[in-house]
Amino acid sequence: xxxxxxxxxxxxxxxxxxxxxxxxxxxxxxxxxxxxxxxxxxxxxxxxxxxxxxxxxxxxxxxxxxxxxxxxxxxxxxxxxxxxxxxxxxxxxxxxxxxxxxxxxxxxxxxxxxxxxxxxxxxxxxxxxxxxxxxxxxxxxxxxxxxxxxxxxxxxxxxxxxxxxxxxxxxxxxxxxxxxxxxxxxxxxxxxxxxxxxxxxxxxxxxxxxxxxxxxxxxxxxxxxxxxxxxxxxxxxxxxxxxxxxxxxxxxxxxxxxxxxxxxxxxxxxxxxxxxxxxxxxxxxxxxxxxxxxxxxxxxxxxxxxxxxxxxxxxxxxxxxxxxxxxxxxxxxxxxxxxxxxxxxxxxxxxxxxxxxxxxxxxxxxxxxxxxxxxxxxxxxxxxxxxxxxxxxxxxxxxxxxxxxxxxxxxxxxx
Numbered sequence: 001x002x003x004x005x006x007x008x009x010x011x012x013x014x015x016x017x018x019x020x021x022x023x024x025x026x027x028x029x030x031x032x033x034x035x036x037x038x039x040x041x042x043x044x045x046x047x048x049x050x051x052x053x054x055x056x057x058x059x060x061x062x063x064x065x066x067x068x069x070x071x072x073x074x075x076x077x078x079x080x081x082x083x084x085x086x087x088x089x090x091x092x093x094x095x096x097x098x099x100x101x102x103x104x105x106x107x108x109x110x111x112x113x114x115x116x117x118x119x120x121x122x123x124x125x126x127x128x129x130x131x132x133x134x135x136x137x138x139x140x141x142x143x144x145x146x147x148x149x150x151x152x153x154x155x156x157x158x159x160x161x162x163x164x165x166x167x168x169x170x171x172x173x174x175x176x177x178x179x180x181x182x183x184x185x186x187x188x189x190x191x192x193x194x195x196x197x198x199x200x201x202x203x204x205x206x207x208x209x210x211x212x213x214x215x216x217x218x219x220x221x222x223x224x225x226x227x228x229x230x231x232x233x234x235x236x237x238x239x240x241x242x243x244x245x246x247x248x249x250x251x252x253x254x255x256x257x258x259x260x261x262x263x264x265x266x267x268x269x270x271x272x273x274x275x276x277x278x279x280x281x282x283x284x285x286x287x288x289x290x291x292x293x294x295x296x297x298x299x300x301x302x303x304x305x306x307x308x309x310x311x312x313x314x315x316x317x318x319x320x321x322x323x324x325x326x327x328x329x330x331x332x333x334x335x336x337x338x339x340x341x342x343x344x345x346x347x348x349x350x351x352x353x354x355x356x357x358x359x360x361x362x363x364x365x366x367x368x369x370x371x372x373x374x375x376x377x378x379x380x381x382x383x384x385x386x387x388x389x390x391x392x393x394x395x396x397x398x399x400x401x402x403x404x405x406x407x408x409x410x411x412x413x414x415x
Contacts, residue, residue: 023045025041047061083134103131189226199212250288252287255308269309305351343402344380344401349395377399
């Protein structure tokens with residue numbers, strides 16, 4: 001049986017079946033006529049209902065049924081329950097002696113024949129076996145339950161060790177990838193920096209020297225961020241605090257420098273906005289939004305004019321959500337939940353159509369940049385809009401409230 005009736009049946013069966021067996025034993029031994037023997041025997045059977053809660057008391061109450069009514073099931077079940085739930089050696093020894101005595105001595109005691117050695121020996125052996133069997137079976141069942149519990153604990157421990165081993169393997173792999181990335185990328189960027197330094201020293205053209213100096217500064221900054229990223233990947237155990245200390249922490253104060261080094265036609269409106277507690281996380285998200293947008297302009301709209309606006313956010317900010325918009329990788333992430341007011345930042349990066357005469361750089365891209373910006377905005381409780389404009393350009397607009405404090409969404413790389 002399944003469901004509630006099955007659960008009820010499985011609950012009451014272990015309680016009622018021993019009682020019914022003991023009552024049947026009492027009636028088979030003493031008949032159905034009203035008398036002291038039947039009354040004591042049925043009483044000994046009924047008290048088995050409480051054997052799980054009071055095993056010692058129940059066993060003692062069943063002994064009169066054995067001594068007077070000559071029943072076996074009730075005291076044997078009581079002794080079994082006592083051995084399974086209260087397995088003290090002294091307690092079990094005393095109870096076994098009591099059961100042997102109740103079985104060995106007849107009722108009334110005046111019928112006992114001390115000189116009948118053969119009969120007394122057989123009865124004593126029978127009483128001893130009668131008391132030893134339920135004790136052995138009760139101890140066996142208790143040992144089985146303990147072994148099952150220990151096996152379950154061992155299984156959980158093995159699963160936990162497997163998870164720890166998997167985490168250790170991941171940590172080792174992260175360290176190996178960090179070394180690989182450092183060896184490959186750092187070498188190439190160092191060569192770029194050296195070549196730019198050589199051009200800066202050897203050329204007489206002022207514009208070329210300025211360009212070489214910018215390339216060298218970008219290379220140095222890239223190496224610094226690479227070192228930080230490698231430190232995060234190699235952080236033992238994935239310690240969040242250590243990773244946060246190692247990770248680069250740009251904010252809006254570095255936006256003018258980022259725009260200057262982007263080598264794009266950018267108009268910047270706004271400035272650093274002082275926010276409440278948690279503003280650094282929001283400013284870092286705003287910085288990464290601008291950085292990713294400028295990277296996409298260089299990839300897909302070379303020569304386009306760019307306008308960047310960073311304003312305080314004083315409106316109600318919608319909750320998290322996402323609806324795919326127009327354009328490759330674009331998405332509109334509107335709130336579907338209740339609006340909540342909170343100050344923050346509104347960041348807008350708008351570029352016009354690309355210059356037809358400009359050369360499109362063959363830069364690799366994985367298409368993950370806007371996805372990372374979306375995850376960052378959602379983790380802060382904000383929204384992100386990325387779509388094409390009617391003039392052939394593109395706009396990225398993010399609203400990042402200060403309201404959600406206590407979790408840094410992490411650093412999402414440019415795609």
